[in-house]
Amino acid sequence: MTDSFYPPLRTLMGPGPSDVSPRVLGALSRPTIGHLDPHFLALMDSIKALLQYAFQTDNALTLPISAPGSAGMEACFVNLVSPGDKVIVCQNGVFGGRMKENVERCGATAVMVEDAWGDAVNTDKVTATFKTHPDATLLAFVHAETSTGVRSDAAALCAIAAEHGALTIVDTVTSLAGIEVCVDAWGADAVYSGTQKCLSCVPGIAPVTFSDRAVERIMQRQHKVQSWFLDMQLVMGYWGGEGKRAYHHTAPINALYALHESLLMLREEGLEAAHARHLRNHRALVAGLEAMGLSMAVPAKHRLPQLNSVIIPEGVDDAVLRNALLSEFDLEIGGGLGALAGKTWRIGLMGFASNPRNVALCLQALEATLAQQGASVLRGKALPAAQAELDTAA
Ligand SMILES: *Cc1c(COP(=O)(O)O)cnc(C)c1O
Numbered sequence: 001m002t003d004s005f006y007p008p009l010r011t012l013m014g015p016g017p018s019d020v021s022p023r024v025l026g027a028l029s030r031p032t033i034g035h036l037d038p039h040f041l042a043l044m045d046s047i048k049a050l051l052q053y054a055f056q057t058d059n060a061l062t063l064p065i066s067a068p069g070s071a072g073m074e075a076c077f078v079n080l081v082s083p084g085d086k087v088i089v090c091q092n093g094v095f096g097g098r099m100k101e102n103v104e105r106c107g108a109t110a111v112m113v114e115d116a117w118g119d120a121v122n123t124d125k126v127t128a129t130f131k132t133h134p135d136a137t138l139l140a141f142v143h144a145e146t147s148t149g150v151r152s153d154a155a156a157l158c159a160i161a162a163e164h165g166a167l168t169i170v171d172t173v174t175s176l177a178g179i180e181v182c183v184d185a186w187g188a189d190a191v192y193s194g195t196q197k198c199l200s201c202v203p204g205i206a207p208v209t210f211s212d213r214a215v216e217r218i219m220q221r222q223h224k225v226q227s228w229f230l231d232m233q234l235v236m237g238y239w240g241g242e243g244k245r246a247y248h249h250t251a252p253i254n255a256l257y258a259l260h261e262s263l264l265m266l267r268e269e270g271l272e273a274a275h276a277r278h279l280r281n282h283r284a285l286v287a288g289l290e291a292m293g294l295s296m297a298v299p300a301k302h303r304l305p306q307l308n309s310v311i312i313p314e315g316v317d318d319a320v321l322r323n324a325l326l327s328e329f330d331l332e333i334g335g336g337l338g339a340l341a342g343k344t345w346r347i348g349l350m351g352f353a354s355n356p357r358n359v360a361l362c363l364q365a366l367e368a369t370l371a372q373q374g375a376s377v378l379r380g381k382a383l384p385a386a387q388a389e390l391d392t393a394a
Contacts, residue, residue: 008330009330010326010330010331010332011329011330011331011332011353011358011361012332012348012353013331013332013333013347013348013349013353013358013362014332014333014334014346014347014348015146015147015174015197015307015334015346015348016146016174016194016196016197016203016348016350017196017197017202017203018196018197018198018200018348018350018351018352018353019200019351019352019353019358020200020201020202020258020262020352021200021261021262021265021352023261023265024200024201024202024258024261024262024265024352025202025258026261027257027258027260027261028202028254028255028257028258029254030254030257032253032254033253035247035250035251035253036245036247040251040253041245043256043257043260044239044251044256046260047063047064047256047259047260047263048062048063048239050260050263050264050266050267051063051064051207051209051263052209053263053266053267053271054176054177054181054199054207054263054266054271055172055176055181055183055191055193055207055209056181056182056183056184056185056271057183057184057191057209058184059183059184059209059210059211059212060212060215061209061210061214061215061232061236061240062207062208062209062210063207063208063209063235063239064195064205064206064207064208064256064259065192065205065206065207065208065230065235066205066249066251066252067204067205067206067229068194068196068203068204068205068206069173069192069193069194069195069196069197069206070098070206071206071230072173072192072193072194072206072207072208073095073098073099073102073171073173073192073206074102074227074230075192075206075208075227075230075232075235076169076190076191076192076208076210077099077102077103077106077140077169078102078106078225078226078227078230078231079190079210079214079218079221079225079230079231079232080138080167080169080189080190080214080217080218081102081103081106081108081138082106082107082108082221082222082223083106083107083108083223084107084108085103085106085108085109085137085138086108086109086111086133086135086136086137087103087108087109087110087111087136087137087138087139087140088110088111088113088126088129088130088133088136088138088139088140088166089103089110089111089112089113089140089141090112090113090114090115090121090126090139090140090141090142090152090157091112091113091114091115092114092115092116092117092118092119092120092121092142092145092148092150092152093117093142093145093146093147093148093150093337093338094145094146094147094337094338095142095145095146095147095171095173096140096141096142096145099140099141099142099169099171100112103140105226106226111129111133111136113125113126113129117147117148117338117339117340118148118150118297118298118309118340119150119302120150120151120152120153120302121141121142121152121153121157123153123156123157123160126139126157126160127160130160130161130163130164130166134164136164136166137166137167138161138166138167138168138169139157139158139160139161139166139167139168139169140168140169140170140171141154141157141168141169141170141171142170142171143170143171143172143174143175143181144171144172144173144174144175144178144179144304144306144307145174146173146174146197146307146346147337147338147340147346148297148298148309148340149297149298149303149304149307149308149309149346150298150302150303150304151175151179151302151303151304152302154170154172154181154186154188155182155185155186157170158170158186158187158188159187162187167189167190167211167213167214167217168186168187168188168189168190169189169190169191169192170183170186170188170190170191170192171192172191172192172193173192173193173194173197174194174197174198174304174306174307174350175193175198175304175306176193176194176197176198176199176207177198177199177266177271177274177351178197178198178274178275178278178304178305178306178350178351178354179275179278179304179305179306180271180275181193183209183211187211188211189210189211189213189214190208190209190210190211190214191208191209192206192207192208193206193207193208194206194207195207195255195258195259195262197306197348197350197351198274198278198306198350198351198354199259199262199263199266199351200262200350200351200352200353201255201258201259201261201262202255202258204252204255205252205255205256205259207259210232215232218232218233219233229249234248235248238251262351265352277354277355278305278306278349278350278354279305280389280390280393281305281349281354281355281356281358281359282303282305282306282308282349282354283305283389283393284356284359284386284387284389284390284393285308285347285349285359285362285363285386286303286308286389287385287386287388287389288359288363288382288383288385288386288389289308289310289363289366289382290385291378291381291382291384291385291386292363292366292367292370292377292378292379292381292382293313293376293377293378294310294311294313294366294377295310295311296308296309296310296311297309297310297311297340297343297344305349305354306348306349306350306351306354307346307347307348307349307350308346308347308348308349309336309340309344309345309346309347310344310345310346310347311343311344312336312342312343312344312345313370313375313376313377315373315374315375316370316373316375317373318335318336318341318342318345319335320373321369321370321373322335322345324369324372325365325366325369328365328368328369329361329365329369331361331362331365333345333346333347333348333362334346334347334348347362356386356390359386359390360383360386363382363383363386364382364383366382367379367382
């Protein structure tokens with residue numbers, strides 16, 4: 001390619017990345033400064049405080065890892081798991097499977113608690129598993145399973161772990177800023193997220209936070225952390241609070257400008273208002289989808305407002321339809337993963353992208369493309385139903 005790259009202007013309503021606000025993109029293009037510049041160090045402190053707000057925590061070790069959400073996951077596992085440990089891992093979708101991979105690559109044993117894709121993690125099974133494996137040192141689970149659109153009960157799961165003297169690793173990549181994440185109230189120990197879902201920032205950064213208990217366990221490690229880059233004892237030398245900061249790696253300066261701006265936007269709106277907005281737009285979308293005759297894949301009580309799994313109607317070709325949405329409406333939605341491939345769509349209403357305009361665009365585009373494919377879809381019902389829902393919420 002010899003010409004500059006200009007991407008098409010899409011509306012991103014898949015499982016991430018989500019739409020990035022122009023304000024955040026503007027921050028990204030500000031002049032690069034050195035990663036030890038006093039102005040940059042001040043920005044780091046501000047990002048830390050804003051992340052503590054987003055995570056609802058006072059944890060001193062709260063920082064953005066310079067790599068995507070998957071690296072946040074890996075940072076939690078490689079620092080808290082030692083060879084020979086036993087870790088209880090809950091799996092009800094794709095991301096629990098990756099947790100298992102992480103545990104095994106640390107030389108530890110993963111004891112799996114499996115639930116069907118589309119179900120929430122069953123807390124009774126977790127309690128029973130602690131009874132049969134009292135030597136488990138950690139419980140790991142996904143709060144918001146993006147592969148299915150299901151929310152699990154993080155507070156209850158953290159309480160079970162605490163009763164059995166285990167620490168917790170919690171994936172909040174899709175939940176942070178979309179639904180309530182209260183790290184301190186839950187008593188969670190190592191929590192990671194990503195910038196590209198409900199924080200609606202550019203992809204490539206992973207906010208993490210570690211409790212004092214988790215830091216203590218890291219300090220007491222007998223084995224070196226297998227990853228040099230993600231070893232928190234080394235990362236702390238750069239990000240760790242007061243005093244001198246030592247070079248560890250070059251922070252992604254401009255991406256951190258962007259993260260700072262997106263966190264500022266979150267604080268200006270307020271967490272509660274952001275959660276309420278996600279819920280309102282979710283309800284409008286569901287009302288519209290059901291009015292055109294589609295069905296949701298997840299029971300209402302476990303649904304994530306930011307990730308809506310919809311059953312693909314009989315006879316509709318998933319790939320053809322999503323290509324039509326992309327080429328005719330510049331609209332991206334997600335397909336199903338694993339066992340749900342070809343069976344569900346995943347419609348994201350994440351962060352900046354969670355707004356009534358996107359709800360309307362998605363309903364209109366789906367209705368038109370489904371009709372083009374000859375699917376039996378009720379015409380002209382979806383938008384009024386969605387609007388009626390928004391009106392009752394107003
Ligand atoms: C997206 C996602 C990840 C991985 O984040 P990346 O930024 O893609 O590395 C991890 N867990 C969950 C639940 C996710 O939705």
